[in-house]
Amino acid sequence: MPNLTDNLRPEPDRILVDLADYVCNTEIPSLEAYETARLCLMDALGCAMAALAFPACTKLLGPVVPGTIVPNGACLPGTLFHLDPVTAAFNLGAMIRWLDYNDTWLAAEWGHPSDNLGGILMTADWLSRQAAASHLEPVTVRDVLTGLIQAYEIQGALALENSFNRVGLDHVVLVKVATTAVTARMLGCTCDQVINALSNAWIDGHPLRTYRHAPNTGTRKSWAAGDATARGVHLAILALKGEMGYPSALTAKTWGFYDVLFKGRPFKLEHTLGSYVVENILFKVSFPAEFHAQTAVEAAIALHPQVAARLDEIERVVITTQESAMRIINKSGPLYNPADRDHCIQYMTAIGLIFGRLTAADYEDDSAADPRIDRLREQMECVEDPQYSRDYLDPSKRSIANAVQVFFKDGTHTEKVEVHFPIGHRRRRAEAVPLLKRKFKENLGVRFSEKQSAPILALFEDPARLDSTPVYELMNLFRA
Numbered sequence: 430m431p432n433l434t435d436n437l438r439p440e441p442d443r444i445l446v447d448l449a450d451y452v453c454n455t456e457i458p459s460l461e462a463y464e465t466a467r468l469c470l471m472d473a474l475g476c477a478m479a480a481l482a483f484p485a486c487t488k489l490l491g492p493v494v495p496g497t498i499v500p501n502g503a504c505l506p507g508t509l510f511h512l513d514p515v516t517a518a519f520n521l522g523a524m525i526r527w528l529d530y531n532d533t534w535l536a537a538e539w540g541h542p543s544d545n546l547g548g549i550l551m552t553a554d555w556l557s558r559q560a561a562a563s564h565l566e567p568v569t570v571r572d573v574l575t576g577l578i579q580a581y582e583i584q585g586a587l588a589l590e591n592s593f594n595r596v597g598l599d600h601v602v603l604v605k606v607a608t609t610a611v612t613a614r615m616l617g618c619t620c621d622q623v624i625n626a627l628s629n630a631w632i633d634g635h636p637l638r639t640y641r642h643a644p645n646t647g648t649r650k651s652w653a654a655g656d657a658t659a660r661g662v663h664l665a666i667l668a669l670k671g672e673m674g675y676p677s678a679l680t681a682k683t684w685g686f687y688d689v690l691f692k693g694r695p696f697k698l699e700h701t702l703g704s705y706v707v708e709n710i711l712f713k714v715s716f717p718a719e720f721h722a723q724t725a726v727e728a729a730i731a732l733h734p735q736v737a738a739r740l741d742e743i744e745r746v747v748i749t750t751q752e753s754a755m756r757i758i759n760k761s762g763p764l765y766n767p768a769d770r771d772h773c774i775q776y777m778t779a780i781g782l783i784f785g786r787l788t789a790a791d792y793e794d795d796s797a798a799d800p801r802i803d804r805l806r807e808q809m810e811c812v813e814d815p816q817y818s819r820d821y822l823d824p825s826k827r828s829i830a831n832a833v834q835v836f837f838k839d840g841t842h843t844e845k846v847e848v849h850f851p852i853g854h855r856r857r858r859a860e861a862v863p864l865l866k867r868k869f870k871e872n873l874g875v876r877f878s879e880k881q882s883a884p885i886l887a888l889f890e891d892p893a894r895l896d897s898t899p900v901y902e903l904m905n906l907f908r909a
Contacts, residue, residue: 438676439676439677439680440676441624441628441674441676441677442628442676442677442678442679442680444679444696444698445624445627445628445631445676445678445679446624447698447702448583448606448610448623448627448702449610449620449621449623449624449627450620451579451582451583451610451702452579452583452610452611452613452614452623453614453619453620453623454620455579455702455703457575457578457579457703457704459703459704459708461704461708462578462704462707462708463574463578463892463896464892465707465708465710466574466577466578466581466707467574467889467892467895468712468862468865469532469542469543469546469577469581469707469710470546470550470570470573470574470577471865471866471869471889472531472532472543472712472865472868472869473525473531473532473543473546474506474525474869474907475868475869475871475872475873476524476525476526476527476528476530476531476543476872477506477507477521477524477525478506478507478524478872478873478875478876478877478907479528479530479789479872479875480523480524480525480527480528481507481508481524481875481876482875482876483527483528483789485527485648485651485767486523486524486527486651489520489523489652490505490508490510490520490523490524491508491510491512491520492510492512492513492516493516497512498511499511499512499513501555501558501559501562502514502517502555502558503517503551503552503554503555503558503904504554504558504901504904504905504907504908505517505520505521505551506521506524506904506907506908507524507876507877507907507909508908508909509908509909512551513555514548514551514552514555514662514666515659515662515663515666516659517547517551517554517555518547518548518551518552518608518655518658518659518661518662519547519652519655519656519658519659520547520551520655521546521547521550521551521655522544522546522547522548522604522652522654522655522656522657522658522659523547523651523652523654523655524547524655525543525544525546525547525654525655526541526544526651526652526653526654526655527651527652528651528717528789529651529713529717529718529719529771530713530717530789531543531544531713532710532711532712532713532853533710533711533712533713533720533853534581534584534585534588534706534710534711535711535720535721535753535821535827535829536585536588536589536590536822537588537589537590537591537592537822538587538588538591538592538593538594538600538603539588539594539600539720539753539757540584540585540588540600540601540603540604541604541654542580542581542584542585542604542607542706542707542710543577543581544601544604544654544655544657544658545577545580545581545584545604545607545608545611545658545661546573546577546580546658547608547654547655547658547659548608548611548612548658548659548661548662549573549576549577549580549608549611549612549615549658550573550900550904551662552612552615552616552662552665553568553572553573553576553615553900554568554900554901554904556568556615556616556900557569557899557900557901558901561899561901567899567900567901568615568899568900569896569897569898569899569900570895570896570897570898570899570900570903571896571897572615572900573900574896576611576612576614576615577707578704578707579607579610579611579614580607580608580610580611581607581706581707581710582702582703582704582705582706582707583603583606583607583610583611583702584603584604584606584607584706585705585706585707585710586698586700586702586705586706587603587606587696587698588600588603589697589700589824590697590698590699591696591697591698594638594757596690596691596692597637597638597639598635598636598637598638598690599635599636599637599638599640599641599653601636601653601654601656601657602635602636602657604654604657604658604661605630605633605635605657605658605660605661605664606627606630606631606661607661608657608658608660608661608662608665609626609627609629609630609660609661609662609664609665610623610626610627610630612661612662612665613626613627613664613665613668613669615665616665616666616669617669618665618668618669622668622669622671623668624674624676625668625672625673625674626664626665626667626668626674627674627678628674628675628676628678629664629667629668629672629674629675629678630660630661630664631678631679631686632675632678632686633660633664635690636653636656636657640653641757641772642757642772643760643762643769646765646766646768646769646772647766647768647769648766648767648768650768650772651768679695679696680695708855709827709855710855711829711851711853711854711855712852712853712861712865713853714851714852714853714861714864714865714868715727715787715852715864716777716787716788717771717787717788717789717792718771718777718787719757719758719771719772719774719777720829720851721750721751721753721754721757721758721774721829721831722754722758722774722777722778722831723829723831723851723852723853724829724830724831724848724849724850724851725748725750725754725774725777725778725781725831725832725833725848726777726778726780726781726787727781727848727851727852728778728781728831728832728833728846728847728848729777729778729779729780729781729782729833729846730781730785730786730787731846732781732782732833732835732843732846733781733782733783733784733785734785735835735843736782736783736835736843737782737783737784737785739837740782740783740801740805742837742838742839743805743808743835743836743837743838744808744836744837744838745808745809745810745835745836746778746782746805746808746809746810746833746834746835746836747809747810747812747833747834747836748774748775748778748809748810748811748812748831748832748833749812749813749814749817749831749832749833749834749845749847750774750811750812750813750814750817750830750831750832751813751814751817751818751821751829751830751831752813752818752821753818753821754774754811754831755811755813757772758772758773758774759774759775759811760772760773760774760775760776761775761806761807764776764797766794767789767792767793767794770792770797771792773806774811774831775805775806775809775811776797776802776806778809778833779801779802779805779806779809780796780802782805782833782835783799783801783802783805814830814832817830817831820849827854827855828849828850828854829849829850829851829854830847830848830849830850831847831848832845832846832847832848833845833846834846852864866889869886869889870882870886873885873886876909881906884906885906885907888903888906
């Protein structure tokens with residue numbers, strides 16, 4: 430007798446149910462969560478505007494078929510494009526992520542939860558315009574903030590103890606999952622339909638991390654999140670149309686996610702879903718740099734006055750760091766493009782030591798041609814401090830420590846400048862908020878005149894008015 434397969438359809442996997450229940454049924458009572466979410470929205474939109482100054486980004490934008498106009502379509506901020514929500518999600522997701530300047534979450538897995546705003550904000554704008562055209566109540570910014578908090582929580586909670594990078598998968602799988610759940614709920618899916626959408630998100634093809642690492646680092650890492658958030662919107666729309674789900678997408682023997690892609694290990698999700706992630710999010714306030722290097726750049730800039738005039742006298746530079754930085758941004762040899770350079774801790778530290786700054790322009794080919802940069806990189810040594818690595822994973826600390834010390838040929842040396850918490854950390858939030866607002870104003874100035882920026886800045890200074898604003902009115906302020 431041949432072996433027979435039991436074809437009894439199981440109940441949905443527990444994690445699918447928990448994520449769907451969270452987006453469909455959980456209230457967010459935290460005032461801090463909404464206060465922080467407004468900063469997240471502000472910062473992400475500013476990052477998107479700054480990206481429009483870079484042709485490598487703008488060449489990817491617009492409809493798939495040039496000239497296509499979608500009636501009451503989502504308005505892509507900073508442009509004249511009106512797009513379907515899936516294409517708009519890709520566009521805005523790529524813009525937010527392009528300069529590696531949007532917020533960050535670090536745990537067993539890394540990622541950038543504001544990547545989800547590509548899908549959430551563009552879906553909300555599309556729904557808002559559709560509602561207004563039918564004389565119905567439009568989606569408001571408050572609804573976007575709720576979706577933002579939920580997406581951050583899903584991506585961040587799954588990242589706390591589950592390392593996708595250690596099995597070679599890119600963290601944007603979590604962007605796809607979070608966007609799917611939140612946009613499915615926004616579109617009006619039932620809880621069962623959200624489960625169906627989530628099952629398809631886990632079954633979907635998932636990107637490999639090779640485009641983030643030597644020797645293949647490239648610009649796909651700047652649009653991968655746009656691709657993921659757009660895919661999430663598409664899967665949510667399919668679920669709303671009644672497309673079926675796959676209840677044991679994660680746990681099915683041989684064919685499920687765990688057995689195929691996660692070495693047979695189930696996910697850990699012991700964190701109660703609420704608003705912890707957004708409240709502890711890390712903002713990139715001062716530098717467009719991969720977050721594991723933020724404190725190294727801060728230390729390097731502090732040393733710049735002591736070092737800049739003595740570059741030819743340097744014997745070696747010691748960067749003390751955490752295990753994650755050692756594994757993903759510790760590089761030697763040629764750096765081939767801006768995406769390669771902004772994931773090299775030695776390059777970023779060298780810019781800080783030489784120039785006392787780090788901007789997006791410092792990754793471009795013209796800046797990288799300065800021979801002093803590679804010469805200084807060759808003199809650098811990265812070492813792991815085990816305590817830094819432990820504090821990085823400690824939920825009561827969540828530090829991202831680095832230290833930099835410069836040694837000269839005459840036997841003298843600088844002090845060892847150590848920074849445990851970057852300025853965007855929750856422990857330094859009060860210090861960061863004025864700088865985040867300044868960053869937003871400067872980023873708006875990349876695209877808009879002071880006259881056009883003024884009503885945007887005023888709206889973000891009025892939380893109650895911002896929350897009640899229909900999304901299409903907010904997006905109209907961002908028209909080119």
